[in-house]
Amino acid sequence: MLRLQATLYTRPMSGKAPGTYAKGIERRRDLLRIAADVFAAEGFEGTTLKLVAERAGIKEATLFHYFSGKQDLLTAVLADRDEQNTVRSGGAAIALADLPGIAERNEQHPGLTALFAVASATATRPGHAARDYFRDRYAWLVEKTAVNIADAQARGEIRADISPEDAARIIIGVFDGIQLQWLYDPVVSMPGALAGVLRLLEPQSP
Amino acid sequence: MLRLQATLYTRPMSGKAPGTYAKGIERRRDLLRIAADVFAAEGFEGTTLKLVAERAGIKEATLFHYFSGKQDLLTAVLADRDEQNTVRSGGAAIALADLPGIAERNEQHPGLTALFAVASATATRPGHAARDYFRDRYAWLVEKTAVNIADAQARGEIRADISPEDAARIIIGVFDGIQLQWLYDPVVSMPGALAGVLRLLEPQSP
DNA sequence: CACAAAACCCAGTATCGCTTGGTTTTGTGT
DNA sequence: ACACAAAACCAAGCGATACTGGGTTTTGTG
Numbered sequence: 001m002l003r004l005q006a007t008l009y010t011r012p013m014s015g016k017a018p019g020t021y022a023k024g025i026e027r028r029r030d031l032l033r034i035a036a037d038v039f040a041a042e043g044f045e046g047t048t049l050k051l052v053a054e055r056a057g058i059k060e061a062t063l064f065h066y067f068s069g070k071q072d073l074l075t076a077v078l079a080d081r082d083e084q085n086t087v088r089s090g091g092a093a094i095a096l097a098d099l100p101g102i103a104e105r106n107e108q109h110p111g112l113t114a115l116f117a118v119a120s121a122t123a124t125r126p127g128h129a130a131r132d133y134f135r136d137r138y139a140w141l142v143e144k145t146a147v148n149i150a151d152a153q154a155r156g157e158i159r160a161d162i163s164p165e166d167a168a169r170i171i172i173g174v175f176d177g178i179q180l181q182w183l184y185d186p187v188v189s190m191p192g193a194l195a196g197v198l199r200l201l202e203p204q205s206p
Numbered sequence: 207m208l209r210l211q212a213t214l215y216t217r218p219m220s221g222k223a224p225g226t227y228a229k230g231i232e233r234r235r236d237l238l239r240i241a242a243d244v245f246a247a248e249g250f251e252g253t254t255l256k257l258v259a260e261r262a263g264i265k266e267a268t269l270f271h272y273f274s275g276k277q278d279l280l281t282a283v284l285a286d287r288d289e290q291n292t293v294r295s296g297g298a299a300i301a302l303a304d305l306p307g308i309a310e311r312n313e314q315h316p317g318l319t320a321l322f323a324v325a326s327a328t329a330t331r332p333g334h335a336a337r338d339y340f341r342d343r344y345a346w347l348v349e350k351t352a353v354n355i356a357d358a359q360a361r362g363e364i365r366a367d368i369s370p371e372d373a374a375r376i377i378i379g380v381f382d383g384i385q386l387q388w389l390y391d392p393v394v395s396m397p398g399a400l401a402g403v404l405r406l407l408e409p410q411s412p
Numbered sequence: 413c414a415c416a417a418a419a420c421c422c423a424g425t426a427t428c429g430c431t432t433g434g435t436t437t438t439g440t441g442t
Numbered sequence: 443a444c445a446c447a448a449a450a451c452c453a454a455g456c457g458a459t460a461c462t463g464g465g466t467t468t469t470g471t472g
Contacts, residue, residue: 021438021449043331045251048428061431062451070429118327124320124389125249135390142387166402169387170380173399177379181348183330184341188375196372197406204410227418227469255460267462268420276460 018066028066030056036077040111044074044118075130078119081112082137096148096198099175100191106179107190114183117176142168149201159203167201224272234272236262242283246317250280250324281336284325287318288343302354302404305381306397312385313396320389323382348374355407365409373407 019028034055038047049070053060067073094102106113123130145168152158158167171194178193225234240261244253255276259266273279300308312319329336351374358364364373377400384399 018449023438024450027450043328045328046331049430050428058450059452060429061453064430065450114327114330117330118324120386121320121324121327122249122251124323124386125252131390138387138390162402162406166399169384169394169399170403170406173380173383173387174376175379175383176386177381177383178375180326180330180382181344181375181379184337184344193372193375193379196368197376197403200368200376200403200406224418229469230419233419254458256458264419265421266460267422270461271419274461 024066027056027058031063031066031073032077032080035073036081036112039074039077039115040109043115044070044122049073069129071129074119075133078116078130079133094144094148096145096152096171099171099198100194103175103178103190103194107182110183113179117179117183120176138172141172145171156203158201162201171197171201230272233262233264237269237272237279238283238286241279242287242318245280245283245321246315249321250276250328255279275335277335280325281339284322284336285339300350300354302351302358302377305377305404306400309381309384309396309400313388316389319385323385323389326382344378347378351377362409364407368407377403377407 019025031052035047035052038052038055042051047070049063050060052073053063056063063073067076119130120134122128123134125131142165146164149158149164149167153160153164174193174197175190178188178190182188182190225231237258241253241258244258244261248257253276255269256266258279259269262269269279273282325336326340328334329340331337348371352370355364355370355373359366359370380399380403381396384394384396388394388396
């Protein structure tokens with residue numbers, strides 16, 4: 001997963017009406033933080049809502065006051081990470097040259113990286129709660145990247161014999177695909193692979 | 207998932223001792239076929255062992271005589287698909303030029319494609335039952351592809367300024383990554399993206 | 413045809429996501 | 443200041459499901 005901003009989403013709020021009192025707002029933050037840890041450590045299936053609630057010092061039933069279910073909690077966690085990253089990067093677009101660096105940062109968080117990978121594959125199924133989230137996320141990612149590529153092409157930094165969207169999809173594909181390979185064999189260098197594909201996109205030298 | 211042969215695996219057999227009588231062997235085949243259908247249609251989580259057993263005309267408990275659990279059943283299904291594909295293709299290595307065609311074939315089976323995607327991401331977790339299976343599978347895939355690339359480089363069909371293994375990992379990465387994008391937006395052309403990255407690997411023309 | 417192993421099933425158990433129907437706490441308008 | 447509405451919280455339990463233990467019946471074989 002290309003784990004960077006996607007502020008499209010106001011939030012996949014649960015159907016309830018939580019988080020208006022000060023206490024509730026803080027509890028929600030707590031839950032997101034704790035859930036992120038547990039999900040990252042145990043995976044989606046391995047995570048029990050009972051444990052999340054326990055660590056937050058509340059009962060399981062109260063969790064359902066804040067999130068409409070396990071899947072909603074996961075989606076909220078992922079959306080929250082996106083939002084945090086957006087803020088941290090000042091909402092700026094991703095420069096192509098930054099991609100290896102982003103991959104390097106992801107290497108520091110294998111749990112979350114795996115979580116994104118499994119979530120984005122699971123949400124693929126029609127009717128899945130998080131499907132729209134990931135669909136829009138990819139659309140947004142492809143569009144932003146394509147614009148970057150078109151700019152780079154205009155500056156002569158990227159070969160002109162490929163469409164910006166095709167190149168964008170290839171880059172994002174490599175990002176996701178190589179992440180899987182890295183999760184199976186940490187010898188694989190994600191930054192290296194990203195740099196490799198960027199080099200393939202450079203114009204012919206002589 | 208690059209869904210093609212990987213005969214390394216004798217089989218991730220369950221710890222039991224099934225399939226020695228004629229009836230048992232046939233039942234096991236039945237179960238694999240039926241389970242593949244259900245998994246493809248309902249996903250891993252959505253699949254209940256009760257339904258699989260029902261469709262096979264046996265009780266749920268009997269299923270456990272053949273497979274040690276739900277995860278083992280899934281792994282067996284995936285390994286079986288691999289094996290069948292190996293036989294069908296005569297065990298021949300994949301030519302690089304065939305990749306777009308393989309992607310095209312996968313487009314005909316979105317359920318299985320999604321199943322492979324979510325399984326390969328899920329099995330990522332350390333200690334997961336199918337982790338070794340996928341790890342070896344990727345290793346095998348990368349090695350075979352790298353050999354193909356080295357050959358193509360020797361014939362001058364692929365640019366020499368990239369290592370065979372790097373190129374192989376990029377290609378396989380695009381294959382997996384673009385599959386995800388296609389699952390979210392079928393407008394995406396998997397064969398097109400594959401062809402695109404192969405074109406990037408061609409030597410400079412003039 | 414005896415007998416061992418495989419094939420099969422009944423009747424559970426434990427766990428988990430989730431719901432229902434409440435009580436207690438918190439903030440606010442007057 | 444206090445009433446009152448909404449939010450925060452919980453006890454108890456429901457239904458489904460993956461999985462087990464302890465059997466019986468069926469199948470193949472020496």
